[in-house]
Amino acid sequence: MSTIRIRSSVPRRTMRWQTGFIFSSERTCSMDARVAVMASITTIPRFGSRQNTASKEQSMLNISRINAVFHSYGVAIIRYRWVVFIAFFALAFAAAAGLPRLKTDVDQDKWFMEDDALLAAKDRMEHLFGNEDFCAALITVDDVFESENLRLLRQLGDELLDRVPYADDVLSLTDMEFTEGVSGGIRIADLVPENIPEDKGQLEAIRRKALSRKSLKGRLVSGDSTETWLILRLKNVPESVKQINGEESIMAIGHLFNEIVSQPQYTSLHPQATGLPVISAEKLDFFNKETPRLLGISLVFTTLILFFFLRSLRGVVFPLATVFCVMTMVFGLQGYLGIQTDPTVIFMPIFITLAVSIGYSIHLFNHFNDEFRKTGRRKESLVIAVEEVGWPLIFSALTTVAALLSFLLIPLRPIRWVGLTSASLVFLACLVVLTLLPALLSFGKDRECPSGEITVRETRMQRFMAWLADISLKRQGLYLFMLAVGIGACLVGVSRIEVSFDVLRSFGRKIPYVDRIYEVGQSQVGSLYSYNLALEFDAPGAAKDPENLKKFEMLVRDVDKLELTKKTTSLLQILKDLNQVMHEGDPEWYRLPESREMVAQLLLLYENAGGAEVERWIDYDYQRLKLQVEMGHYNSGEAARELKWIQQEAGRLFPDAHVVLTGAISQYTVMQEYVSYGQIRSFFIALVIVTILMMIVFGSIRIGIISMIPNVAPALVVGAIMGFADIPLDLVTVTIIPMLLGLAVDDTIHFINHSQLEFERCGKYVESNRRTFFAVGGALLMTTVVLTLSFSAYMASVVKIFVSMGFLVGAGLFSALAADFFITPVLLFKTKPFGKERMD
Template sequence: MLNIESINKRFRAFGEWILKYRWLNIILFLLILGGSFSGLRLLQTDVDMDNWFLEDDELLVTKERFEEIFGSDQYCAVLVQADDVFTADALAKIREMSNELLDRVPYADDVISLTDFEFSRGTEDGLEIGELIPEEIPEDPQELDRIRQQALAKPLMKNRIFSDDSRLAWVMLRMKPIPDDWRDHYAENPEVIVGRMVNEIAGQEKYRSLNPLTSGLPVINVDKQNFLSGEIVRLFGLCLLFTVLILGFSLRSFRGVVFPLLSALSGIVIVLGLQGYFGVVFDPSMIFMPVFLGLAVSVGYAIHLFNHFKRSFFSTGNRRDAVLYAVEETGWPLLFSALTTMVALISFLFIPLHPIRFVGMTSAALVGVTYVLAIVLLPTLLSFGKDRQPMVVESGKNDGVLGRLMVWLGDYVFARPALTMSVFGILVVICTAGISRFEVSFDVLRTFGLKVPYVNRIYEVGQSKVGSLYSYDAAIEFENPGDVLEPENLRKIDSIVDEVKTFPLTKKVTSIVDIIKDMNQSLNAGLPEFHRIPDSREMVAQLLLLYENAGGVEAEKWADYDYQRVRLMVELGDYNSGEAMRELQVIQDRGKELFPSAKVLLVGAVSQFTVMQDYMTWGQITSFFLAMGAIAMLMSLVFGSMKTGLIAMIPNVSPALVVGGVMGYANIPLDMMTVTIMPMLLGLAVDDTIHFINHAQLEFVRTGSYRESCRRVFIAVGSALFLTSLVLILGFSAYLVSVTNVFFNMGVLIGSGILTALVVDYFVTPILLAWFKPFGSETVSDKQKVAESCREKEPESVL
């Protein structure tokens, strides 16, 4: 069994070293903090989704291959809304907006709109390709209506470029690939510039009559970044306010508020500043978790240290001895808590996504730096000041409501152990049943909610007749050049398109088949029955030759020069990662079934979202169990008993069970945000458990009684455990005021998990210790325990 008293003596010696060099500690702290502030200016952010993946990820390799053949799959778009888009004024503004987008947006490739569309017409000489809207837009209503009827006769346009009621139009700006050396030309990712510029252009006063709504991944990413940056600052401010109130209430001193906040904010600055020097690039939407966690952990560590300092200072009046006592009593449990928390967070490295690894490493670094500041900086600052007159009172008197509650709990938890464990078992069964009901899914509406302005906008776009939310591409690579021209292959592709159109998420599908059908119809007097694939390869080849001779270039977006590879673009009106996974798998399976010798490639935003969700889900589940095993081994080794390690894991696994149960019953999806909760909770919950068991083991050595040792634990650290849990719960409860569903859900889930850990530590852990006796056999009889309990006098817990 671990000799905790010996370890504590070593920490007391360390505390003496801290006080001996306290001015040096302050100077070093100020130098490091000043240098870190400079490093903050070097921090780099990046919202490019490609950079979420590791460099050798198969999805990135596939995307690079796709771009070599077909160019970029990215686009930005504007949904135009008017009483009639076929008026001279509306068409003129659509044309002006299309030209402005093409001219001003970096890496713009081309525009597809009512005024910029390859419109094919059959002539006596063959095929003519021009524009639907003449350069001089007519004012005559009859001429405009004739143009409208021509557009309605084109399946390539109706309910794709404009709605059949003529109230909506879709302006799509297709993008070129962004080169890898973009940093040589831009200070920030061009995708951010693209999204911002599209919003700026569409938002001009001159286009107000078009009621434009922007969409496309670059636009969505910019809007998400802008929203989250403001939301996170607001929530962090509330978290700071709650923290100040808790510290003021619990520690009742100016130092008790200022010093922990100084430690917390300094830790955040130091870690982020060092990352700036090391050239760390991160997605700004992922910074909130490390920052909130760093604040909560720092304040929690400070409360433990202040609790022991004030108890000793109140009873002895000697400031120096009180500081040494605080370091002696908290140094080891805080170190062990920090190490186990870091192990849980480092488990994020098992997820092959850069931002999630950033969250894990940054959070772990924050916990490590927080511990150093708590054990070095806080004692240094507390050592300055005058001594006071000592005051010793009996345990349970003048302790305040919380102190008296801890004294009562110390006896009550053993009153009905069988009932307590029965209730605990029933709750475990209920939560396990709830876990079986939760859904693994990322859904932008369920995750963020319509109260978020940009989400409401893109939802409106996605639900319209012509707009889309996201898109993905399916590319088929045949065995031989020219295979795309075979009518049989084209019909099989068409059958895949027809099936994809039936998918719940699909809005529209575009492919080379659409162009071939359109040309066949145009060459046959525009008759609807000729909107089909020709019967022979020669006819297909002739159509494409006529198309090229007429100046058509759109087909190059959908088939390569050798007609060996073909592309399908699927635009979505909604997104759900679970359904998307199913639909993508159907395309893969159908492609292999119809073209056994061909390769089927899936790229685009939806493919990336879906793969990320898969990586996140299974990676976090794996990392959770690995972290749980590692922490169990650490506890077993440190406490010198496998039995103790297993007992300690029960209050640490319980939060995950409760969170999973709440998610199942409340229909909260396991997505890219909520999936990070369980490993994080494991790291946070272990803090209270370590303090409880560490002090229980220490008191057992002194008393020889499990009941008496647990009673003393409640008096010594029970209040601190309550207050640290309260800090975490109220800190993350700032999420509850967010208009974003995922933040609100995380506030509920994290609060539920931390509360569960505290309750299990209070009521279940003492019973398990008494039942299984992991520290050895008791050496005190029950009568002696009761008598000793009545006689025992404890220093006052001012908390």
């Protein structure tokens, strides 16, 4: 421990100086005493102070002049602090009125841009065949064909059809077209008569009928009669209908379906609801509860962090006030503008704002506290604090904004929303910290400056930083070797990353609705996901041509063999059923008719008998065919391969037809492609933009390139962890790497900027490195801890991908800090970008 004792006549107290020493003193000092104390101690000039040397004046970017601007800015803020306070209060109050209008949207169609080809194809198919979305319930009982179970099944279907908005029809054992042969033609009737029999013999006859049809067994009812599948098909909701019962139409449908099937009278059926509207509604309900819970945990962490580091009530209340001010302004404005987004991504901007705002506040508080302890003059200390941190914070915010705006290159609405919203919040947070926070801190009394016998001693943090400074340049070759090995290992992990939008893999089965839809998918007749294939022929009538139907049958047979396919539904089942019925129910005739005339005759008989199911699978002009493929489980890579194969095989069999794929899995596959290429493109563009900014600011191409080498570390480390730990790249994790680039570059800016300034003062790379660690090392470590702990609130969630994110962000930030502490000094020492060392 180094100690200096100076006599003075002031009350005893302790204060921290920019040099990193602590001074204790006794009795009040005069200005002369202060000057004497400062003259007696060799101090390291502060970043941006007026003690800069001539060499600094010759640098391409004159930090001294920039700081002079921020000095004037700080003076203006203090002078007009009431105006600042009132202005921000008025803006926040006005914006707060827009918060109740802020809405979330879980409709998958809203993920895509308005001009996306997939949405256009889906709209065209829904215009022809009806709404592709449906609600469904898996019924599990001892025997589906018991009289009471059939009665409840019919009652449930009737209630759903009567109460659910835009319900079209119900498909179940008690509500379906059952075709039978009669003299001179066919008859379409109910499988289960209107008056459900009690007699066991009659019920057995119904069972035999159902299980004799290949189109029903294993599809609508299980072979052991313990499961049956109820589907509520929906009409197209007009675009003019914005809300139903005060909420989005898809939400209202999902909520009401759940409400009905969950009624006590249907408990014996053990219904398990699924379908896109149901999942969307439950997803919204879950995240509406999960978001406040995680936000509350994060606020607790943030409060404790602030109190631990700043040891001040102001240091807790004022930074949190700036956070709420920033979020209120941005989210309130979005409420006024009617901007909506998926609730799974709304966490990201909130936690970025918390972390960045607190980090920026700590920088300002540290400089203010240092000055206030030395001078005891509140307003002057705030001006100096704004002068010293203004430019680094503004430039850090700009680089973070540049990285976040790279999300706009991914053509998915939620990810673009994250990028634009986060960028707005970060930049506004910087402005609020540099404007509102000094204004708030300026209210208060000055302190009497200490003097007397002053003891100067190093703190534990300074001793730790001194030790790091020493070892950072001792084993340069080892550090570079470890960097090379680490990069190689990380690249292996990165190559194993898989893009996936599987709700089971991303969210996990600890979420009740996710666990339920997984069980439905594993059942005998239920499904997890579905997608649709449509064939559009050039000429009307081509869809019922026997040759085209045979080729279509070949395609469907091959689709049935795919790993993920559970069952398929199309016109083929109806035609084969009709053909079998016309041949006295002989199972040998469950096949397609041989001639075009026979196809036309069967369809005419079916239409005359009142059949309507066929309209869902072939259009009025007989020009388009539709196939629905249901899946019991999901693998993103396999799904992408299967859809690609279907597209190619359909194109080979029908070279003159237009092949269209729609539905949830098609959407997931397209999103995977967008994310895969968009992630790579956005990261490299962000990297290039930030590198160019660094070159401009530091006035050197070499420094700009060196400054970015450590900032690739978080991308590699996070990518490697995701690859080795089998964490998918999805709608949430795709935002991590560009975000980390923006956050990690902040540390590099502070470290290299101060290294350059210290080199200009001392002319020695080793000494400038030591001074840099002493001056900013502790703050960099502190902000990294703050950011990591803020994001660690994610780990309290039951959502798998949020837990992974809490860990990944911390790993990325600490890898960036390690690179700044052990790689950046080595690169600066070896490349000597600031010029040759001075001999003096």
